Amino acid sequence: GAVVSQHPSRVICKSGTSVKIECRSLDFQATTMFWYRQFPKQSLMLMATSNEGSKATYEQGVEKDKFLINHASLTLSTLTVTSAHPEDSSFYICSASGQGPYYGYTFGSGTRLTVV
Amino acid sequence: DQQVKQNSPSLSVQEGRISILNCDYTNSMFDYFLWYKKYPAEGPTFLISISSIKDKNEDGRFTVFLNKSAKHLSLHIVPSQPGDSAVYFCAARGFNDYKLSFGAGTTVTVRA
Numbered sequence: 001g002a003v004v005s006q007h008p009s010r011v012i013c014k015s016g017t018s019v020k021i022e023c024r025s026l027d028f029q030a031t032t033m034f035w036y037r038q039f040p041k042q043s044l045m046l047m048a049t050s051n052e053g054s055k056a057t058y059e060q061g062v063e064k065d066k067f068l069i070n071h072a073s074l075t076l077s078t079l080t081v082t083s084a085h086p087e088d089s090s091f092y093i094c095s096a097s098g099q100g101p102y103y104g105y106t107f108g109s110g111t112r113l114t115v116v
Numbered sequence: 117d118q119q120v121k122q123n124s125p126s127l128s129v130q131e132g133r134i135s136i137l138n139c140d141y142t143n144s145m146f147d148y149f150l151w152y153k154k155y156p157a158e159g160p161t162f163l164i165s166i167s168s169i170k171d172k173n174e175d176g177r178f179t180v181f182l183n184k185s186a187k188h189l190s191l192h193i194v195p196s197q198p199g200d201s202a203v204y205f206c207a208a209r210g211f212n213d214y215k216l217s218f219g220a221g222t223t224v225t226v227r228a
Contacts, residue, residue: 004157004159009157010157011219034216036217041220041221042123042220043118043120043205043219043220043221044160044205044218045218045219046152046215046216046217048194048217049214081210091157093159093160095159095216096216105162105216106162107152107159107160107161108159109158109159110157110158110159112157
């Protein structure tokens with residue numbers, strides 16, 4: 001079945017530094033990738049949607065200069081949290097979608113980001 | 117504005133009994149609904165879905181019911197097993213819209 005690999009699973013970084021999270025579709029071409037953020041005991045909040053080869057579409061309230069998304073190939077999307085601050089600490093999850101009405105929505109295993 | 121709501125944050129059920137999880141939505145344009153299961157520090161895994169043209173979909177121990185007029189769906193798990201202990205998310209999307217809206221989740225604990 002469809003597999004999405006997300007890396008790293010856990011990262012601790014210092015305030016002011018940047019962190020890159022990778023999301024790879026291993027056995028299908030992900031035409032669309034979604035990036036979510038989850039706060040403790042809360043829902044998954046969509047941050048942005050990216051289509052291969054084009055600029056990401058950010059949800060209202062998400063700073064595009066802070067959360068840089070690149071979807072340069074059909075199997076890889078990256079989320080870079082720039083100049084991270086403690087309030088950026090969260091659980092970030094990617095989801096990949098291929099062709100068809102459902103095919104996709106395959107989630108990565110998530111990345112726990114802690115900014116100290 | 118939360119368009120998908122799961123009003124019960126937690127549910128405790130005895131092993132072998134039925135678990136019923138509820139989900140309400142406000143957006144009448146939603147036409148496809150999904151349930152996901154999530155363990156801590158992992159991504160959600162797909163369980164079952166239902167299209168708005170149906171009112172019931174069954175897959176093994178999991179059954180989803182949809183009441184469009186009430187904008188309500190429910191997930192039934194029977195019999196409940198210890199491995200079912202997890203957080204369950206309800207999600208919905210509109211026609212030709214690939215973005216999913218998620219509920220806040222319900223934590224299910226299955227007691228032995």
